[in-house]
Amino acid sequence: MRVTKPWIIRDYINCSGCRLCEIACSLKNEGRIWPEASRIRVFMLVPGAEIPHTCAQCSNYPCVEACPVQALSVNEETGAVDVDAEKCIACGACIRECPGEVPHMHPEKNHILICDLCGGDPECVKACSYNCISLGTRSSSINYDLYSIKPEVLTKNLAISLYGERGEELTK
Amino acid sequence: MTYGYTGKIAEVDLSTGEIKDLKLSDDILKTYVGGRGLGTKILWDRLGKKWREVDPLGPENMFLALTGPLTGYIYGMRVCGTGKSPLSNGIVGSTAAGEFPMELKTAGYDGVIAKGKSEKPVYILATDDGVEIRDASKIWGKGMETVLEINKEVRGLLHERKPNFGLQKEPAMLYIGRAGESMVRNAAVMQKWTHACGYGGYGALMGSKNLKAIVAKGSGALPDVYDQEMLTDLINKSWSAQFENPQSRIWGTAAMGYTVGAASSAEPVRNWQEEWHDKKTTGIIHLETRNWVKRYWSDYGCCKSCMKISCVKSGPLKGAITDSPDYELEAYCGTNFGIFDTDGIVYMSALIDDLGMSGINTANTMAFAAELFQRGILTKDDLGGVEPNWGDPKAMTELAELIVTRRAIGDVLAEGTYRAALKISEMKGVDTLQYAVQFKGIEVGAHGIRTGSHFPYLGYALSVQGGDHTSIPRPPSGEARSTIGDSLVYCTMSGPPGLRGIEWDFFKAVTGWDMTAEEWTNVNGRRIIQMQRAVLLIGGPDIVWETDVHDDNPPRWYEPLPSGPYKGSAPNRDELMEQRKEAYLAFGWDENGIPTSKELNSLGLGDVDKALDAIRL
Numbered sequence: 001m002r003v004t005k006p007w008i009i010r011d012y013i014n015c016s017g018c019r020l021c022e023i024a025c026s027l028k029n030e031g032r033i034w035p036e037a038s039r040i041r042v043f044m045l046v047p048g049a050e051i052p053h054t055c056a057q058c059s060n061y062p063c064v065e066a067c068p069v070q071a072l073s074v075n076e077e078t079g080a081v082d083v084d085a086e087k088c089i090a091c092g093a094c095i096r097e098c099p100g101e102v103p104h105m106h107p108e109k110n111h112i113l114i115c116d117l118c119g120g121d122p123e124c125v126k127a128c129s130y131n132c133i134s135l136g137t138r139s140s141s142i143n144y145d146l147y148s149i150k151p152e153v154l155t156k157n158l159a160i161s162l163y164g165e166r167g168e169e170l171t172k
Numbered sequence: 173m174t175y176g177y178t179g180k181i182a183e184v185d186l187s188t189g190e191i192k193d194l195k196l197s198d199d200i201l202k203t204y205v206g207g208r209g210l211g212t213k214i215l216w217d218r219l220g221k222k223w224r225e226v227d228p229l230g231p232e233n234m235f236l237a238l239t240g241p242l243t244g245y246i247y248g249m250r251v252c253g254t255g256k257s258p259l260s261n262g263i264v265g266s267t268a269a270g271e272f273p274m275e276l277k278t279a280g281y282d283g284v285i286a287k288g289k290s291e292k293p294v295y296i297l298a299t300d301d302g303v304e305i306r307d308a309s310k311i312w313g314k315g316m317e318t319v320l321e322i323n324k325e326v327r328g329l330l331h332e333r334k335p336n337f338g339l340q341k342e343p344a345m346l347y348i349g350r351a352g353e354s355m356v357r358n359a360a361v362m363q364k365w366t367h368a369c370g371y372g373g374y375g376a377l378m379g380s381k382n383l384k385a386i387v388a389k390g391s392g393a394l395p396d397v398y399d400q401e402m403l404t405d406l407i408n409k410s411w412s413a414q415f416e417n418p419q420s421r422i423w424g425t426a427a428m429g430y431t432v433g434a435a436s437s438a439e440p441v442r443n444w445q446e447e448w449h450d451k452k453t454t455g456i457i458h459l460e461t462r463n464w465v466k467r468y469w470s471d472y473g474c475c476k477s478c479m480k481i482s483c484v485k486s487g488p489l490k491g492a493i494t495d496s497p498d499y500e501l502e503a504y505c506g507t508n509f510g511i512f513d514t515d516g517i518v519y520m521s522a523l524i525d526d527l528g529m530s531g532i533n534t535a536n537t538m539a540f541a542a543e544l545f546q547r548g549i550l551t552k553d554d555l556g557g558v559e560p561n562w563g564d565p566k567a568m569t570e571l572a573e574l575i576v577t578r579r580a581i582g583d584v585l586a587e588g589t590y591r592a593a594l595k596i597s598e599m600k601g602v603d604t605l606q607y608a609v610q611f612k613g614i615e616v617g618a619h620g621i622r623t624g625s626h627f628p629y630l631g632y633a634l635s636v637q638g639g640d641h642t643s644i645p646r647p648p649s650g651e652a653r654s655t656i657g658d659s660l661v662y663c664t665m666s667g668p669p670g671l672r673g674i675e676w677d678f679f680k681a682v683t684g685w686d687m688t689a690e691e692w693t694n695v696n697g698r699r700i701i702q703m704q705r706a707v708l709l710i711g712g713p714d715i716v717w718e719t720d721v722h723d724d725n726p727p728r729w730y731e732p733l734p735s736g737p738y739k740g741s742a743p744n745r746d747e748l749m750e751q752r753k754e755a756y757l758a759f760g761w762d763e764n765g766i767p768t769s770k771e772l773n774s775l776g777l778g779d780v781d782k783a784l785d786a787i788r789l
Binding site: 107 | 244245271274278300316317319320323334335336337338339341342364365366390391392393394396397400404407411414415465466468469470471472473474475477481483485491493
């Protein structure tokens, strides 16, 4: 039997900006509502163009490569990047190497935050009722590297998609 | 330990630059809770003794942006803006949805109080590192770009301060547009382009202080709660209830745009000359199919998403961006201007948003002016060359510009409908109050009363927030219920179906304090209403309300409806005056509508009672 790995499918145009994903993630991982400690963060650089930003599990895992202390590893079952908070020295090398600048520091503790897909059953997906994020399986025919992308770029795309030329002006 | 609160409110003196933390006792928090209640208490304590002398647009007034204990924990996030109202000279609790309160709370503040007056345009920034005052000269004069420019500036600043953190999210902010800057008395305090603290005129109050924005970005957790497990269960329960009822999320109040006019006959049409129309071109189906580019738009923690994003994609009005528009703006920026197509309505709503006007209040003043033009009372000359003909969005744009620049009669209209009516009556020797549909200086919401079946006959006349359609006394509990959402500070529109009263369970889980709907209505909420009533009647300095005259509907609402299924319907004034006597009694007010000593003392408001002696006959 072929082992499939989970992947969070993103359909950005459907994001309502409700941030229930942030609430669900922080409740799961921190036991309380804590938006900046969520492993998925919704950027609203332009109102209406909300971008849920989280790890896309690139094929070559540049963050794991970049870590000078081997605090990051690829989970064999899920393909997610696991963070060893004890080992992490919060140097930020993984952020710099991530094409989408996805990882960010825990606001209070001295280690990086990266989505671990909740072991394959992500809470954020369960909280999303707009089909903006949903659970799929990784397929070899898709290059998921494309989804490791900065929110600024997606915001501009989405603003133009929503607002047309006015979107172009507003994101100059 | 106090749960659910950060425990401090930033108090910023814009005259001196002094910034300090205000800490309130548990006793005060338990009694007044947050938002409208707490704002009323703070304003009373600070300004109560000299209320009548305080100029709402003078440096002695203060603008308060307050969260409540449920803000962030419960579905539907709002913030409450308040101060001495430049329109009513009383206190209005004016709330708007958006992420600002979340950022403020996670930065460590339950609220911000801005007092004094800055010499130059500034904005206040609250972050994990504290509160600072920053230059806003470059963004003065801007509308929706304000949000984008402050986003860039603050993200850059935070990145410099914490270079290793990773990408900084955008801050959230309350801000004013050009209307607030020009102290247009009914200007709004804006949030995320389209959301507004509309009632009360607090945009003008911020403008009077040269305060362009209050900006917040926090990275902390929400404060500790009394019972996290109970809270998490309540969150899951309310989400599930909402998800099971998808229909409640499809339209928001936008579906009422055609319905209220056609069925209820309670929608402003051409400045309330009519309240009925049967123009299906304003219907929700046109917004859905032509204008909505995002069908579900929410604020932090809202599982309902009654807002939608609308655009005009083609034609002469192309480029307009706004939300839904919801019912109020469909009415006030549509039928009220004689505009009956969704492109026009979206365009007018977007214009009002960008200028930072209040979609209900300033639009009421604009239609008042348009009716005076229709009647020949205001001429093209008075209007500086503008001809505000019904149904013409471009002409209405020029009228809005006239007001925001205070050019020609725009300078008078910028004082809001009531004050403008007084002035124009004097200028022209014609009674224009008969065309002014407002209550105690607050232009009325888009819900008429004349059919007797939509809003209560005396709902606005006896409200402590004048024409505010969200604060209406209804029997038997009076107006106290309206203080719940405004004081716990959450959105009462986003409540999941079938879970009425769940806010008090949230209240228990978050704060650990016990409160019931009944206790709130009979004591805490009632206390807030009596305090608001007191300051409203003390009023001043420019206008003092006389209960006999002003606890009443405007003349237009005694005229029979001229059209539609309710043609001929109007309240009988003599009957209403009898009902008013009964209501006074039920509310604990004397025969002149002033709260009685007995009522005030029973609520522990001895000082309010003493202050009212000055206006008792």
